[in-house]
Amino acid sequence: MRKIIVQKFGGTSVADTDKIKNVAKVVIKEKQNGNDVVVVVSAMGHTTDHLVKMAKALSPNPSGREMDMLLSTGEGVSIALLAMALQAEGYDAVSFNAMQVGILTENIHSKARIIDIKTDKLRKNLDEGKIIVVAGFQGVTEDGEITTLGRGGSDTSAVALAAALNAERCDIYTDVEGVYTTDPRVVPNASKLDEVSYEEMLELAHAGANVLHPRSVETAKQFAVPLRVRSSFKLDNLGTLILGVEKMELYKPVAGVAADLTQARIVVCDVPDTPGVAANLFSALAKENISVDMIIQSYARKISNTNDIAFTIDANDLSKTLAVLEKLKDKINAGDIKVDDEIAKVSIVGAGMIDRPGIASTMFETLAKLGVNIRMISTSEIKISCLVDKIDAQKSVKALHTVFDLECDVVADVKGDLPDV
Amino acid sequence: MRKIIVQKFGGTSVADTDKIKNVAKVVIKEKQNGNDVVVVVSAMGHTTDHLVKMAKALSPNPSGREMDMLLSTGEGVSIALLAMALQAEGYDAVSFNAMQVGILTENIHSKARIIDIKTDKLRKNLDEGKIIVVAGFQGVTEDGEITTLGRGGSDTSAVALAAALNAERCDIYTDVEGVYTTDPRVVPNASKLDEVSYEEMLELAHAGANVLHPRSVETAKQFAVPLRVRSSFKLDNLGTLILGVEKMELYKPVAGVAADLTQARIVVCDVPDTPGVAANLFSALAKENISVDMIIQSYARKISNTNDIAFTIDANDLSKTLAVLEKLKDKINAGDIKVDDEIAKVSIVGAGMIDRPGIASTMFETLAKLGVNIRMISTSEIKISCLVDKIDAQKSVKALHTVFDLECDVVADVKGDLPDV
Numbered sequence: 001m002r003k004i005i006v007q008k009f010g011g012t013s014v015a016d017t018d019k020i021k022n023v024a025k026v027v028i029k030e031k032q033n034g035n036d037v038v039v040v041v042s043a044m045g046h047t048t049d050h051l052v053k054m055a056k057a058l059s060p061n062p063s064g065r066e067m068d069m070l071l072s073t074g075e076g077v078s079i080a081l082l083a084m085a086l087q088a089e090g091y092d093a094v095s096f097n098a099m100q101v102g103i104l105t106e107n108i109h110s111k112a113r114i115i116d117i118k119t120d121k122l123r124k125n126l127d128e129g130k131i132i133v134v135a136g137f138q139g140v141t142e143d144g145e146i147t148t149l150g151r152g153g154s155d156t157s158a159v160a161l162a163a164a165l166n167a168e169r170c171d172i173y174t175d176v177e178g179v180y181t182t183d184p185r186v187v188p189n190a191s192k193l194d195e196v197s198y199e200e201m202l203e204l205a206h207a208g209a210n211v212l213h214p215r216s217v218e219t220a221k222q223f224a225v226p227l228r229v230r231s232s233f234k235l236d237n238l239g240t241l242i243l244g245v246e247k248m249e250l251y252k253p254v255a256g257v258a259a260d261l262t263q264a265r266i267v268v269c270d271v272p273d274t275p276g277v278a279a280n281l282f283s284a285l286a287k288e289n290i291s292v293d294m295i296i297q298s299y300a301r302k303i304s305n306t307n308d309i310a311f312t313i314d315a316n317d318l319s320k321t322l323a324v325l326e327k328l329k330d331k332i333n334a335g336d337i338k339v340d341d342e343i344a345k346v347s348i349v350g351a352g353m354i355d356r357p358g359i360a361s362t363m364f365e366t367l368a369k370l371g372v373n374i375r376m377i378s379t380s381e382i383k384i385s386c387l388v389d390k391i392d393a394q395k396s397v398k399a400l401h402t403v404f405d406l407e408c409d410v411v412a413d414v415k416g417d418l419p420d421v
Numbered sequence: 422m423r424k425i426i427v428q429k430f431g432g433t434s435v436a437d438t439d440k441i442k443n444v445a446k447v448v449i450k451e452k453q454n455g456n457d458v459v460v461v462v463s464a465m466g467h468t469t470d471h472l473v474k475m476a477k478a479l480s481p482n483p484s485g486r487e488m489d490m491l492l493s494t495g496e497g498v499s500i501a502l503l504a505m506a507l508q509a510e511g512y513d514a515v516s517f518n519a520m521q522v523g524i525l526t527e528n529i530h531s532k533a534r535i536i537d538i539k540t541d542k543l544r545k546n547l548d549e550g551k552i553i554v555v556a557g558f559q560g561v562t563e564d565g566e567i568t569t570l571g572r573g574g575s576d577t578s579a580v581a582l583a584a585a586l587n588a589e590r591c592d593i594y595t596d597v598e599g600v601y602t603t604d605p606r607v608v609p610n611a612s613k614l615d616e617v618s619y620e621e622m623l624e625l626a627h628a629g630a631n632v633l634h635p636r637s638v639e640t641a642k643q644f645a646v647p648l649r650v651r652s653s654f655k656l657d658n659l660g661t662l663i664l665g666v667e668k669m670e671l672y673k674p675v676a677g678v679a680a681d682l683t684q685a686r687i688v689v690c691d692v693p694d695t696p697g698v699a700a701n702l703f704s705a706l707a708k709e710n711i712s713v714d715m716i717i718q719s720y721a722r723k724i725s726n727t728n729d730i731a732f733t734i735d736a737n738d739l740s741k742t743l744a745v746l747e748k749l750k751d752k753i754n755a756g757d758i759k760v761d762d763e764i765a766k767v768s769i770v771g772a773g774m775i776d777r778p779g780i781a782s783t784m785f786e787t788l789a790k791l792g793v794n795i796r797m798i799s800t801s802e803i804k805i806s807c808l809v810d811k812i813d814a815q816k817s818v819k820a821l822h823t824v825f826d827l828e829c830d831v832v833a834d835v836k837g838d839l840p841d842v
Contacts, residue, residue: 017478051498057438058502059509066508069516070501073494077472080491081479087487088480095490099520100565144521 008158015045024085040158043074064109075135105139111150117164152213163223173232178240197245253352270335344393424589429579436466445506461579464495485530496556526560532571538585573634584644594653599661618666674773675825691756765814
């Protein structure tokens with residue numbers, strides 16, 4: 001039986017007709033390898049921005065349903081053009097939108113989740129030797145309503161298609177050469193990872209890597225679809241393979257170091273130590289769609305019977321967050337609200353730390369030796385994050401990189417601008 | 422029961438967001454009249470040209486299927502934007518593409534004919550008080566393949582929807598104020614028609630009126646859908662109502678005078694008078710998709726046993742036609758081939774001429790008095806056309822306009838440029 005490879009090309013890879021011709025070449029190369037190929041594409045370059053701009057000119061708050069109707073046209077253009085480019089090279093190609101394939105989603109607009117993908121039409125066309133081009137980012141409900149999948153949607157479409165078709169692999173073509181969490185400004189000799197586990201990729205992604213949306217990695221992990229991230233312009237580079245940790249040949253306890261400089265810390269002081277206060281606070285933030293990252297609640301002070309609640313958010317949500325807190329302040333009887341946006345979250349990530357004790361203490365000791373003050377700590381099974389002053393971020397990353405022996409195949413990822421020190 | 426009005430807006434009416442806001446106002450006005458409204462829109466302004474240009478950059482001869490996939494995205498944009506504009510004004514609106522409605526067509530790309538339109542989803546949404554916005558120009562096959570309807574497609578979509586929904590009327594909004602077949606260069610006091618029959622409209626359309634594609638008029642006639650052609654920018658003007666002749670209050674024997682200056686005449690001389698020669702000739706032209714208008718075959722000359730075949734074509738097809746004839750000449754043993762493109766077809770059109778004898782002779786006498794030489798004549802039930810020298814077109818139209826008493830409500834339509842005389 002022939003192997004199925006799913007390929008995904010993002011908006012920059014199909015931004016104009018010349019780039020679409022290049023994509024056609026990449027697709028044909030995979031077909032010539034003797035594989036069946038299903039290609040998922042996003043909308044061309046700035047199409048989505050242009051459509052959103054027109055929508056905003058007509059309505060301050062366009063309905064989700066009509067917005068999805070509108071945005072789904074973007075992939076409609078790119079799939080047809082890519083199919084034409086493949087046909088022009090003498091290959092039998094056919095494009096399908098989500099409705100034609102049957103990419104079934106929940107009946108939620110702008111961020112629907114995929115429920116099921118019909119494969120009969122796809123398999124029939126693959127059996128006829130055709131290259132199939134599918135619209136990413138979009139889906140359809142049982143009632144025939146068009147939905148879109150939200151951020152990272154096309155990656156998720158590709159992974160879900162690979163899972164449904166039991167594909168050999170899902171290749172995500174992008175404008176970087178792999179999972180490059182290394183920031184050369186910090187660690188000049190860091191290089192791309194050849195292999196990384198789903199779990200590490202997830203933690204790196206959440207910690208600041210912009211290569212893949214966590215959602216597509218989660219889907220790949222759930223269905224054990226091997227993912228490859230690679231450049232559509234440098235085909236000699238195999239990029240980074242993302243797969244289950246059990247399939248990895250060997251891995252170090254720490255695979256990467258990440259720094260996220262885009263967060264702000266908020267401390268709500270002197271909150272009464274009564275039940276429901278934290279719930280009130282965080283559900284009010286959730287209602288405004290504000291994502292909270294690290295949370296620390298101090299022990300209640302015996303005398304005042306109050307405590308402090310500290311948490312971090314995306315700095316872009318700062319004014320929205322303060323507005324929520326201002327309204328809530330009296331209701332929950334809170335004291336001062338303190339804001340600090342001169343902070344950085346430094347994380348070490350590695351599936352290997354699960355069964356290797358002492359990793360956390362090594363991290364804390366390393367930072368202590370540098371005189372770096374740790375403001376908050378959070379941990380998961382494969383990640384340890386420390387909140388430090390922004391000015392300490394660079395030396396922290398460098399020191400952790402050295403202490404965990406991450407000379408060349410290991411990675412420091414920085415999100416946001418490092419301060420000059 | 423509430424009446425259903427179908428409205429259709431072409432590409433120039435939805436060319437930008439300001440124009441879409443204007444369309445929303447027109448739609449809302451009809452809704453405020455207490456009617457249920459179904460709106461059909463074309464793609465925005467130059468969208469189609471832009472899409473075709475990209476397709477041509479990728480493939481010299483893109484497949485019809487992918488071309489239809491590509492072009493159908495154009496209406497996808499305009500329907501969503503119009504629905505948003507209606508919602509922004511506080512009206513409940515919903516957009517549907519052809520696949521969602523179920524506008525079923527033949528499985529032919531780029532010029533499919535509508536077979537059936539499902540109305541259950543439309544009726545359900547109208548019953549819920551919604552304004553429905555439907556994508557024109559596109560359809561879907563039983564197998565879920567996307568098709569387009571070819572030239573005049575959106576008008577045909579609107580008329581077919583009106584027929585399927587048993588609508589009160591189908592209003593075609595355009596950039597002219599009605600069926601203005603009058604060319605002010607010829608007859609300054611001619612004005613728009615308030616009413617015209619389907620049959621007259623068809624003859625006027627074929628004779629040069631560009632307001633409506635004959636195909637949509639044919640569909641309207643078949644299902645007895647009253648059509649109104651009017652301007653989306655001048656709502657105080659009711660435009661022109663096109664309906665069955667039996668519903669018209671009164672009509673003159675001649676409703677309009679048309680001149681078509683875009684034809685060329687070809688004479689194939691000395692063709693042997695044997696069976697099958699004309700069939701050979703015209704099937705060869707049909708194969709090249711060349712439309713032939715007037716045809717005259719002379720009586721066979723007794724001595725040579727040959728005759729001449731004369732016919733007219735669109736002057737744009739002239740070189741293609743001559744290439745066909747050059748190949749065919751020896752095969753059918755024809756003599757010289759003569760070309761004359763300094764000709765004009767002058768027609769009078771009117772449903773009233775059916776039961777009023779003497780119209781044709783009045784036309785011929787009028788032209789004879791002017792010294793105009795009639796080269797060819799063709800007649801239908803409601804049209805008489807004379808081929809004259811191009812230089813005689815203007816005075817012929819003026820004289821016919823006077824003799825048939827068409828001072829104000831009657832029409833001269835000129836296609837192509839009149840020569841200065």
